[in-house]
Amino acid sequence: MTRELTAVMLTWEFPPRIIGGISPHVYYLAKSLAENGVKVYVVTCDFPGAPQHEVVNGVEVFRIDSYKNPSPDFATWVYLMNVNMQKEAAALVNSLGGNVDVFHAHDWLVANAGIGLKHVFRKPLLATMHSTEIGRRNGIHFDYERMIHETEAWLTYESWRVICCSDYMVSHVRWAFGLPGDKLVMISNGVNAGVYAKAEGEDLSQFRSKFALPDEKIVLFVGRLVYEKGIHVLVNVVPKVLEKVNAKFIIVGNGYMREQLSSLVRNIGLAHKVLFTGFVDDETLRKLQKCADVSVVPSLFEPFGIVALEAMAARSPVVVSDTGGLSEIVEHDVTGVKVYPDNPDSLVWGITKVLLDETYTNQIKANAYKKVQEKYDWNKIAQQTKGVYEAVLSEYSKSSWA
Amino acid sequence: MRVIIFSWEYPPRIVGQLADYVKELARQLVKNNVKTHVVTYHDYLTGGYDNSEGIKTYRVTNPVRTHIGVLTWVLTLNQEVERAAADVYYNASKQVDLIDAHDWHFVPAAVTLKKALNVPFVYSVESLEEHRSHGANSPFNMAIKSIEWLGMYEAEKLIAKSEWMRNEAYRLYKVPLDKTMVVPVKSTSWIKNILEIYQNVGGGAGFK
Numbered sequence: 020m021t022r023e024l025t026a027v028m029l030t031w032e033f034p035p036r037i038i039g040g041i042s043p044h045v046y047y048l049a050k051s052l053a054e055n056g057v058k059v060y061v062v063t064c065d066f067p068g069a070p071q072h073e074v075v076n077g078v079e080v081f082r083i084d085s086y087k088n089p090s091p092d093f094a095t096w097v098y099l100m101n102v103n104m105q106k107e108a109a110a111l112v113n114s115l116g117g118n119v120d121v122f123h124a125h126d127w128l129v130a131n132a133g134i135g136l137k138h139v140f141r142k143p144l145l146a147t148m149h150s151t152e153i154g155r156r157n158g159i160h161f162d163y164e165r166m167i168h169e170t171e172a173w174l175t176y177e178s179w180r181v182i183c184c185s186d187y188m189v190s191h192v193r194w195a196f197g198l199p200g201d202k203l204v205m206i207s208n209g210v211n212a213g214v215y216a217k218a219e220g221e222d223l224s225q226f227r228s229k230f231a232l233p234d235e236k237i238v239l240f241v242g243r244l245v246y247e248k249g250i251h252v253l254v255n256v257v258p259k260v261l262e263k264v265n266a267k268f269i270i271v272g273n274g275y276m277r278e279q280l281s282s283l284v285r286n287i288g289l290a291h292k293v294l295f296t297g298f299v300d301d302e303t304l305r306k307l308q309k310c311a312d313v314s315v316v317p318s319l320f321e322p323f324g325i326v327a328l329e330a331m332a333a334r335s336p337v338v339v340s341d342t343g344g345l346s347e348i349v350e351h352d353v354t355g356v357k358v359y360p361d362n363p364d365s366l367v368w369g370i371t372k373v374l375l376d377e378t379y380t381n382q383i384k385a386n387a388y389k390k391v392q393e394k395y396d397w398n399k400i401a402q403q404t405k406g407v408y409e410a411v412l413s414e415y416s417k418s419s420w421a
Numbered sequence: 422m423r424v425i426i427f428s429w430e431y432p433p434r435i436v437g438q439l440a441d442y443v444k445e446l447a448r449q450l451v452k453n454n455v456k457t458h459v460v461t462y463h464d465y466l467t468g469g470y471d472n473s474e475g476i477k478t479y480r481v482t483n484p485v486r487t488h489i490g491v492l493t494w495v496l497t498l499n500q501e502v503e504r505a506a507a508d509v510y511y512n513a514s515k516q517v518d519l520i521d522a523h524d525w526h527f528v529p530a531a532v533t534l535k536k537a538l539n540v541p542f543v544y545s546v547e548s549l550e551e552h553r554s555h556g557a558n559s560p561f562n563m564a565i566k567s568i569e570w571l572g573m574y575e576a577e578k579l580i581a582k583s584e585w586m587r588n589e590a591y592r593l594y595k596v597p598l599d600k601t602m603v604v605p606v607k608s609t610s611w612i613k614n615i616l617e618i619y620q621n622v623g624g625g626a627g628f629k
Contacts, residue, residue, distance in 0.1 A: 029495075032541075086567070088563045088564065089563065090564065091492070091564070092489070093488070094495075095490070095561075097492055097494055098496035098497065099496065099567070101496070102496065102499075102529040102532075102568070102571070106529075106532050106536050109537035110536040111534060113537055131496065131497065131500055134529075135499070135500040135503045135504075138504040138508075139503055139537040141511065141535060162489055163489050165487040166485060166487045166488055169485040169486060169487055170485050170497065171483075173484040173485055176484070192547045218498060226499070237569075278629075283485045325511050
């Protein structure tokens with residue numbers, strides 16, 4: 020091959036559009052692939068103020084009209100958005116003379132576009148499954164959920180390889196869609212530890228005082244306020260934690276459970292101890308993570324658990340549910356504390372252990388920081404991803420499509 | 422000349438008037454030495470492929486079996502239509518002159534194939550959402566209308582079966598009147614007029 024390896028990446032979110040973990044994942048993956056000599060085109064949904072086309076860190080980003088009429092429901096919007104995404108990506112690839120090597124789709128949200136492009140250009144498709152409907156909903160209960168589940172199955176069926184970011188997700192996806200083992204690849208998610216290291220040593224006491232009193236320990240939650248993240252478990256143990264230690268709970272993120280949880284906190288008279296911030300900007304988030312005396316990830320379902328890694332990079336001790344990807348990230352008593360999922364007593368024990376035992380906490384913080392530097396490096400992840408592209412292309416070159 | 426016809430209904434699966442019309446169109450095209458491929462939906466009553474009367478028929482089914490409405494059903498079926506049409510294209514050494522898309526259902530596929538492979542398409546209008554839904558403007562109806570609009574915008578020509586429909590395409594979607602060709606079904610010059618339109622539209626892009 021004389022030209023460089025070329026990948027077209029499809030994602031429904033890319034900065035500055037940030038809804039969940041896919042956006043930062045694709046951002047760092049694309050950037051690190053570009054640094055490793057892969058030409059990457061990202062096709063994604065538009066966002067107010069973001070240009071239709073730009074080059075970000077060597078990555079060509081194209082933003083499409085994401086269908087702005089009111090939609091009957093979220094899934095229908097996704098399929099309508101895919102009509103536009105596929106159309107624009109098809110025009111882009113055509114303008115490149117069809118000279119791309121792989122299509123890489125992130126989640127069912129871009130399944131249609133990825134599958135269509137594969138067939139019209141006859142190039143291999145890869146998918147990264149960040150999550151599954153059956154996992155998010157803890158089972159399939161309605162036709163709406165089944166439709167999404169079957170769309171995910173269709174995407175994995177059409178993909179040459181399916182990438183998952185933890186061993187847990189590999190076995191989960193394999194079970195959920197009945198995939199052969201050799202179709203699945205585990206490539207860990209990453210964290211950019213550099214952004215936390217940058218402002219090392221800066222004085223955050225002024226910043227901290229905006230969120231908590233000096234004698235309050237900060238308990239931080241970062242995530243969507245939805246059922247599978249277990250935020251209701253955390254909010255329900257606030258009184259029990261406060262019996263043992265004076266703390267301020269800071270809840271960052273939004274979701275359908277916010278109203279319900281904040282009114283619960285008001286009704287039990289603890290509004291001054293629990294702060295719902297909604298979304299915050301990157302800088303505020305990083306500072307909060309650095310200030311946190313404990314970062315809690317109480318998820319009931321967690322394919323990976325990037326917030327735990329971010330906290331570890333920020334040198335904040337972590338208390339996580341022993342579930343999914345979190346089980347692999349954290350080694351109990353070594354790099355953090357694991358608690359039983361959906362178990363209030365266990366969660367109270369974990370949080371108070373970290374807040375009260377300073378020697379123990381300093382030790383797990385230091386170990387966690389080291390682990391993040393060694394294992395979850397984007398450069399390494401990009402090299403592994405490039406390796407998968409190359410393996411697929413070598414198989415493809417022997418196929419009837421080549 | 423090689424043409425791929427897209428229609429969501431085709432005998433033996435007859436929903437409305439379109440199925441028989443498309444079948445007769447395919448027959449007449451074959452008689453006039455047009456290599457004719459039909460891509461349609463397959464509901465398990467027929468096989469996936471047949472080649473009767475010289476009409477190569479590809480019946481695709483929906484890879485997503487559970488749906489919450491016709492819209493999601495149509496939108497996931499389009500990728501299978503693309504796959505079938507792309508297979509025709511590559512198996513014919515990329516020599517496809519045009520696609521004739523009947524109604525809105527497979528407009529997304531026609532648009533993608535145009536953008537990806539430079540195969541132009543004509544949009545044959547049997548009916549419009551505005552009339553089917555008596556002017557309803559729910560998000561569901563709007564979505565179908567937006568697909569109709571996309572088809573009319575991206576098509577090289579529209580083929581309407583009456584002057585009235587040509588005027589409606591102009592009234593509802595601002596399609597320039599000279600973009601819509603009126604070819605009444607019962608007219609004696611019906612197939613001759615269709616072939617002329619195909620010739621004008623398919624003259625170049627497919628052979629790039």
